[in-house]
Amino acid sequence: MVKQAAGARPAFHVTAPVGWINDPNGFSWYEGKCHLFCQYHPYSTQWGPMYWAHYRTEDMVRWELLPCAMAPDEAYDAGGCFSGSALETEAGHVLMYTAVMLETDADGRSRMRQQQAIAIGDGETYHKLAGNPVITSDMLPEGCSREDFRDPKIWKEGDRYYALMANRSATGEGQALLYTSEDLEHWSFVSVFDHSGGQYGGMWECPDFFPLDGAEVLMVSPQFMEAQGLEFHNGNNSVVFVGKRDPEGKHFLRQTPEQIDYGTDFYAPQTTCAPDGRRILIGWMQNWENRMCPDDFDWCGMMTVPRELSLRDGHLIQTPIRELLQYRTDKAEHRGDLRAADGWQEWDGICGRFLDLTVSLTTADCDIFRMKLASDGSGKETFLILDLKKGILTLDRTYSGMKLDLITARSMYIDTRREQVTLRILMDAYSIEVFADCGRNVMSMVIYTPREADRIAFSCEGATEVAVEKYAIRGK
Numbered sequence: 001m002v003k004q005a006a007g008a009r010p011a012f013h014v015t016a017p018v019g020w021i022n023d024p025n026g027f028s029w030y031e032g033k034c035h036l037f038c039q040y041h042p043y044s045t046q047w048g049p050m051y052w053a054h055y056r057t058e059d060m061v062r063w064e065l066l067p068c069a070m071a072p073d074e075a076y077d078a079g080g081c082f083s084g085s086a087l088e089t090e091a092g093h094v095l096m097y098t099a100v101m102l103e104t105d106a107d108g109r110s111r112m113r114q115q116q117a118i119a120i121g122d123g124e125t126y127h128k129l130a131g132n133p134v135i136t137s138d139m140l141p142e143g144c145s146r147e148d149f150r151d152p153k154i155w156k157e158g159d160r161y162y163a164l165m166a167n168r169s170a171t172g173e174g175q176a177l178l179y180t181s182e183d184l185e186h187w188s189f190v191s192v193f194d195h196s197g198g199q200y201g202g203m204w205e206c207p208d209f210f211p212l213d214g215a216e217v218l219m220v221s222p223q224f225m226e227a228q229g230l231e232f233h234n235g236n237n238s239v240v241f242v243g244k245r246d247p248e249g250k251h252f253l254r255q256t257p258e259q260i261d262y263g264t265d266f267y268a269p270q271t272t273c274a275p276d277g278r279r280i281l282i283g284w285m286q287n288w289e290n291r292m293c294p295d296d297f298d299w300c301g302m303m304t305v306p307r308e309l310s311l312r313d314g315h316l317i318q319t320p321i322r323e324l325l326q327y328r329t330d331k332a333e334h335r336g337d338l339r340a341a342d343g344w345q346e347w348d349g350i351c352g353r354f355l356d357l358t359v360s361l362t363t364a365d366c367d368i369f370r371m372k373l374a375s376d377g378s379g380k381e382t383f384l385i386l387d388l389k390k391g392i393l394t395l396d397r398t399y400s401g402m403k404l405d406l407i408t409a410r411s412m413y414i415d416t417r418r419e420q421v422t423l424r425i426l427m428d429a430y431s432i433e434v435f436a437d438c439g440r441n442v443m444s445m446v447i448y449t450p451r452e453a454d455r456i457a458f459s460c461e462g463a464t465e466v467a468v469e470k471y472a473i474r475g476k
């Protein structure tokens with residue numbers, strides 16, 4: 001197998017060191033540094049028994065790879081150390097994860113029993129508790145699946161710990177179960193905190209719950225969700241519910257869900273709270289339905305750029321982590337008119353694959369605005385197309401060099417009723433993240449177009465005044 005040359009990696013996104021990664025886990029601060037773990041299979045570029053890879057950062061742009069934090073090395077987690085979260089405590093850095101135990105049932109069929117376990121460490125080395133698993137499948141209420149009971153999100157409130165777990169009900173619904181503990185070792189069931197009500201997917205994976213701008217937010221990644229309009233097309237989706245807990249704190253009262261990211265490649269996001277109070281999200285920049293990895297890569301899987309969260313008019317806003325601004329370099333700008341008759345235009349210095357690009361255009365006389373990204377000028381290119389009349393932005397990687405018959409385009413509504421529309425586009429070797437409407441609408445996609453394809457071209461129907469500001473991102 002050909003190996004990827006050093007330096008061929010993304011510059012400011014977490015990638016698998018070697019092998020496979022999925023889901024961010026244990027995103028947390030410990031002793032003043034930010035830690036990120038993730039689902040990890042070191043032995044191939046496919047999913048397998050899960051380990052926890054471990055990264056540490058001081059600025060969320062440059063990530064240091066640390067030794068693997070956990071391996072599936074106990075009878076109760078031999079099937080894998082599945083997703084979970086982390087918390088700084090007086091006892092150390094607590095990792096709470098799903099221990100998958102392999103069993104054979106009375107009919108000889110192999111089964112996975114999912115229970116919750118804890119490891120405690122010093123930020124580098126972690127030890128699993130002797131009393132694991134701390135939440136066993138016997139502690140599930142009647143009618144809750146033992147095979148789909150996972151992804152604990154832990155937090156502390158007052159002097160109690162809480163954890164929210166993903167579960168499937170007997171009727172096949174996604175639900176989030178709330179447990180509580182005083183000492184991390186003894187847990188008790190509190191309530192079915194929220195459930196899909198037959199509307200939002202068959203199993204809720206990776207729940208997260210946190211306060212945000214005076215409200216409370218529940219995020220889940222529902223499997224098997226039916227598409228509606230331009231929303232929920234990924235099969236495995238990630239949705240946000242804004243709301244509030246009931247006065248007893250047992251149930252979540254919420255508004256209708258919204259898609260967190262409209263791209264093909266986004267799943268299982270997790271958040272943490274930075275010491276300065278910012279709520280920061282990171283997601284797996286791939287998806288179960290659509291996953292791909294070039295044959296000559298020895299690694300598969302990336303995370304999104306960390307994103308600062310806020311609420312505006314009750315909607316989630318995502319903005320790339322502000323620390324990225326310090327890594328901007330090689331500024332190039334272009335301002336001018338663009339008309340249909342000009343065809344495709346390329347502008348001095350506006351090119352590259354490691355970019356922070358802001359594009360603003362006037363809307364009054366423009367019907368369609370198009371960009372070719374990661375273009376080699378002879379057919380390999382990814383299109384970003386804005387239909388200003390319909391207010392629909394489409395990212396299309398059909399010609400990105402992909403050799404698999406996967407889904408290649410996604411669209412989302414954006415607000416084109418203003419005089420000017422602004423798009424911020426982050427590109428990093430093999431990914432594109434588009435932030436529209438000041439972070440109200442976001443889409444992420446991976447592209448494995450050869451890295452030499454670094455041209456960017458612009459065209460339109462009608463006429464527009466365009467302002468482009470480009471920075472290269474130096475990253476690692």
Ligand code: FRU
Nearest residue numbers: 023039082083150205206268
């Ligand atoms: C989500 C997920 C989690 C599980 C993990 C296994 O992508 O299916 O529910 O813990 O991946 O790797």
